[in-house]
Amino acid sequence: MKEIYLDHAATTPMHPLVISKMVESMESVYGNPSSIHRIGRFARKHLDDARHILAKSIGAKDQEIIVTGGGSEADNLAITGTAYAKQNEGRHIITTVVEHHAVLHTCQQLEKEGYEVTYLPVDETGRVSLEDVKKALRDDTILVTIMFGNNEVGTIQPIKEIGELLKEHSATFHTDAVQAFGILPIDVNDLHVDLLSVSSHKLNGPKGIGFLYQRDQTKLKPLIYGGEQERKRRAGTENVPAVVGFAEAVAIAQRNFEEKQQAYKEFHQHFLKKLDQAEIDYHINGNEQYCLPHVMNISFKNMDVESFLVNLDMAGIAASSGSACTAGSIDPSHVLVAMYGSEADELRNSIRYSFGYGLDLEDIDTAAERTIEIVKRLAK
Amino acid sequence: MIYLDHSATTKPNKSVLETFVQANERYYANPASLHQMGVETNTLLSRAREQIAAIIKTEPEQIIFTSGGTESNNFAIKGLARANKHRGTKILISAIEHASVEESAKALEKEGYTVEKVQVNEYGVISIEDLKKKLTKDTVIVSIMHVNNEIGALQPISEIARIVHENSRAFFHMDAVQSFGKIPVHFAGEEGPDALTVSGHKINGLKGTGFLALRKQVNIETIIHGGGQEMGLRSGTVAVPQAVALAKAVRMAHETQPAHEEQFSQWRDDLHAFLQQFPYVRTLSSNKGAPHIVSCAVQGLRGEILVNAMQHEGFIISTSSACSSKDHSISHVVKAIEIDPSYEKGVIRISLGEGITEKDIQAFKTAFKKVMMQVKEF
Ligand SMILES: Cc1ncc(COP(=O)(O)O)c(C=O)c1O
Ligand SMILES: Cc1ncc(COP(=O)(O)O)c(C=O)c1O
Numbered sequence: 001m002k003e004i005y006l007d008h009a010a011t012t013p014m015h016p017l018v019i020s021k022m023v024e025s026m027e028s029v030y031g032n033p034s035s036i037h038r039i040g041r042f043a044r045k046h047l048d049d050a051r052h053i054l055a056k057s058i059g060a061k062d063q064e065i066i067v068t069g070g071g072s073e074a075d076n077l078a079i080t081g082t083a084y085a086k087q088n089e090g091r092h093i094i095t096t097v098v099e100h101h102a103v104l105h106t107c108q109q110l111e112k113e114g115y116e117v118t119y120l121p122v123d124e125t126g127r128v129s130l131e132d133v134k135k136a137l138r139d140d141t142i143l144v145t146i147m148f149g150n151n152e153v154g155t156i157q158p159i160k161e162i163g164e165l166l167k168e169h170s171a172t173f174h175t176d177a178v179q180a181f182g183i184l185p186i187d188v189n190d191l192h193v194d195l196l197s198v199s200s201h202k203l204n205g206p207k208g209i210g211f212l213y214q215r216d217q218t219k220l221k222p223l224i225y226g227g228e229q230e231r232k233r234r235a236g237t238e239n240v241p242a243v244v245g246f247a248e249a250v251a252i253a254q255r256n257f258e259e260k261q262q263a264y265k266e267f268h269q270h271f272l273k274k275l276d277q278a279e280i281d282y283h284i285n286g287n288e289q290y291c292l293p294h295v296m297n298i299s300f301k302n303m304d305v306e307s308f309l310v311n312l313d314m315a316g317i318a319a320s321s322g323s324a325c326t327a328g329s330i331d332p333s334h335v336l337v338a339m340y341g342s343e344a345d346e347l348r349n350s351i352r353y354s355f356g357y358g359l360d361l362e363d364i365d366t367a368a369e370r371t372i373e374i375v376k377r378l379a380k
Numbered sequence: 381m382i383y384l385d386h387s388a389t390t391k392p393n394k395s396v397l398e399t400f401v402q403a404n405e406r407y408y409a410n411p412a413s414l415h416q417m418g419v420e421t422n423t424l425l426s427r428a429r430e431q432i433a434a435i436i437k438t439e440p441e442q443i444i445f446t447s448g449g450t451e452s453n454n455f456a457i458k459g460l461a462r463a464n465k466h467r468g469t470k471i472l473i474s475a476i477e478h479a480s481v482e483e484s485a486k487a488l489e490k491e492g493y494t495v496e497k498v499q500v501n502e503y504g505v506i507s508i509e510d511l512k513k514k515l516t517k518d519t520v521i522v523s524i525m526h527v528n529n530e531i532g533a534l535q536p537i538s539e540i541a542r543i544v545h546e547n548s549r550a551f552f553h554m555d556a557v558q559s560f561g562k563i564p565v566h567f568a569g570e571e572g573p574d575a576l577t578v579s580g581h582k583i584n585g586l587k588g589t590g591f592l593a594l595r596k597q598v599n600i601e602t603i604i605h606g607g608g609q610e611m612g613l614r615s616g617t618v619a620v621p622q623a624v625a626l627a628k629a630v631r632m633a634h635e636t637q638p639a640h641e642e643q644f645s646q647w648r649d650d651l652h653a654f655l656q657q658f659p660y661v662r663t664l665s666s667n668k669g670a671p672h673i674v675s676c677a678v679q680g681l682r683g684e685i686l687v688n689a690m691q692h693e694g695f696i697i698s699t700s701s702a703c704s705s706k707d708h709s710i711s712h713v714v715k716a717i718e719i720d721p722s723y724e725k726g727v728i729r730i731s732l733g734e735g736i737t738e739k740d741i742q743a744f745k746t747a748f749k750k751v752m753m754q755v756k757e758f
Contacts, residue, residue, distance in 0.1 A: 007409065007410070007415065010617075011409065011410040013404070019405075023401060026391075026397055027391075027392075030389065030391040030392065031385075031389065035389075036684060036687060036698070036699065037385065037687055037691050037697070038381075038691055038696070039383065039696050040385075069446075069448075069451060069616065070447075070619075071617075072615045072616035072617075073447070076605055076615075101606045101608070101615070102604075102615060102616070103606075105605035105608075106606070108605075201617060201619070206621075206622075207620070207622065208589075223603065224454045225450075226454070226479045226481075226483050226484070227450070227479050227480065235454075235479065235480055236448045236450035236480070237389060237450070237579075237587060241587060242588050309415070313414075313416050318415040318416070318417050318418070320414070320415070321414070
């Protein structure tokens with residue numbers, strides 16, 4: 001039986017071109033970019049070139065990119081880094097209830113340290129309202145952190161509108177674009193964001209690498225101290241081969257936005273059409289209009305997520321109940337709770353399918369068929 | 381080009397690379413995912429953890445994968461200090477720690493901790509007397525590196541561990557980034573540290589890989605919050621292929637350690653004897669230090685000039701360390717060992733590693749002599 005990987009929002013396989021770039025880099029560019037000798041300078045050049053690709057991809061300047069050890073670290077750096085750098089200007093932070101745990105748990109830690117955090121609610125589709133952001137803003141608000149696109153239900157937040165709103169306010173604006181980057185075109189100047197987190201392993205790049213965009217002049221304290229790498233904003237010997245691989249993945253992603261979006265939309269429609277034809281009782285969790293095309297979260301009537309996932313797995317379908325990060329357990333998703341309340345059926349019967357590199361319509365067909373077969377067998 | 385800068389970074393071993401590529405092809409899933417692919421990936425991660433734990437003789441749960449030596453040092457210093465503030469607020473480090481230890485400690489000053497430094501002698505070895513004096517009831521961490529990256533100084537770790545454990549409630553953290561794979565590293569117990577930092581790219585592993593090992597029942601706070609991976613201590617999707625590659629590098633470094641130690645020590649002694657022939661060269665490393673690091677200073681010259689001249693002869697060496705090499709000020713390590721000011725700017729480091737041959741060492745000597753004739757004895 002062919003295994004079909006539909007968990008690209010959890011992580012993705014590396015693109016073959018990325019692997020070969022990385023291997024080539026590991027073999028020939030092994031120097032330390034901080035070294036002054038030829039081998040070090042050669043590594044520095046590769047690092048600089050890769051950084052330029054990363055910067056360009058979001059309309060940033062090279063020096064505005066801080067390479068990190070992944071998306072979580074970028075989120076932590078953005079949030080604690082802002083809080084510590086601006087503690088004399090205020091101690092109020094605004095975020096939403098549907099953020100990734102890398103944002104939520106960092107905010108909770110800051111609450112223990114005396115910061116005040118407002119967690120904005122979302123509507124039934126997972127969206128925050130601009131009005132709520134406006135109302136929550138105070139003179140002592142130092143940071144607004146709102147994710148670009150949600151990892152569980154794919155809902156896209158009104159980032160550009162919030163950016164416009166915050167132009168008149170001194171608060172730093174951070175967005176976690178880990179899920180959206182590589183899927184949607186992003187321009188930091190168009191969005192008016194000051195900080196933006198990205199993770200490489202979500203777009204067929206290597207794991208353990210990401211970046212935080214930091215607009216020039218945005219105040220930030222480092223999270224990891226030591227040498228003077230990343231312009232003293234993130235210490236540690238630069239992971240040149242991974243940055244090179246990451247840049248390659250970004251370049252590939254940049255080349256085919258439209259094609260990819262088109263394909264994923266088609267996957268969506270195709271999958272749902274199959275469910276309709278089989279008269280499956282379901283509905284979509286998320287927002288039809290503002291949705292990341294690679295995320296499809298479906299609530300199936302009369303199903304139980306645990307046995308459903310086990311059966312999907314046995315049928316060779318790798319999907320998930322939401323985020324992979326709540327390691328090992330199926331706790332009710334905080335995102336679905338925020339959308340529907342803590343008693344809702346959706347908490348117990350929703351599956352996330354997420355699309356990515358290497359899938360074709362035939363795979364989607366098969367996945368839909370196997371899903372239908374399981375639902376027909378298990379629905380109470 | 382003969383690469384003699386293995387303390388700055390190393391080239392990944394061929395089989396480490398192969399391991400990495402293979403793991404990426406089959407085990408790319410998220411180890412936290414519940415499906416079969418996630419479970420298999422998680423099994424692979426566990427195996428990597430077990431292999432490392434077996435080598436440093438601890439339990440798998442005591443190994444936390446990080447993005448490298450710098451993160452591990454930050455995690456150890458800040459995490460231990462914050463979780464154990466009730467034990468005290470004094471942080472004791474040596475005067476020659478790596479920037480990642482020194483700067484982490486310094487960052488904690490803003491949170492109400494005080495930092496004191498244990499003095500070192502002319503070889504960079506800490507003063508036990510000074511340690512005893514500064515180790516007080518309110519000391520929460522003692523962080524002393526096993527081998528110094530600039531001058532190869534080797535610390536009496538078991539003695540330090542004993543003193544710290546017998547006389548205080550402090551935790552002893554050891555940065556073993558430069559020692560692992562070069563000399564035996566003991567962990568935990570009365571004779572070893574309570575926390576240990578290792579970095580992959582210094583042992584022919586991959587950049588961006590490393591771990592922190594923690595003695596059981598040690599409280600530590602995370603510095604990266606989120607999904608709660610790595611036993612809740614280090615959030616972020618675990619880079620399993622990197623972890624597997626690190627386990628491979630650790631195993632290989634462990635296997636080759638005795639042979640490397642013997643060989644490198646010989647070359648080190650040979651180079652020391654050679655360098656000491658020049659009246660205007662002072663060796664900063666010693667035959668009692670780490671086997672792979674030879675450091676010397678040339679009077680009245682700048683290290684950069686020597687690095688360039690040697691590069692011209694086909695040898696890659698460095699100034700005192702990669703981290704301070706862009707900074708033209710004199711390194712804190714060189715300051716701490718108090719050498720004659722006329723030598724301070726002329727420090728170079730030759731660091732040995734995988735793939736170097738006897739012929740390379742002899743060729744180095746010839747080239748060095750030639751360069752000296754050009755710059756000193758024209
Ligand atoms: C003694 C020592 N500690 C820590 C580090 C930092 O390790 P990494 O480069 O993996 O961040 C280095 C190397 O740069 C080192 O030599
Ligand atoms: C929205 C979002 N933010 C942050 C992260 C964390 O990224 P990483 O796994 O690279 O630490 C993830 C993925 O796990 C995510 O989906």
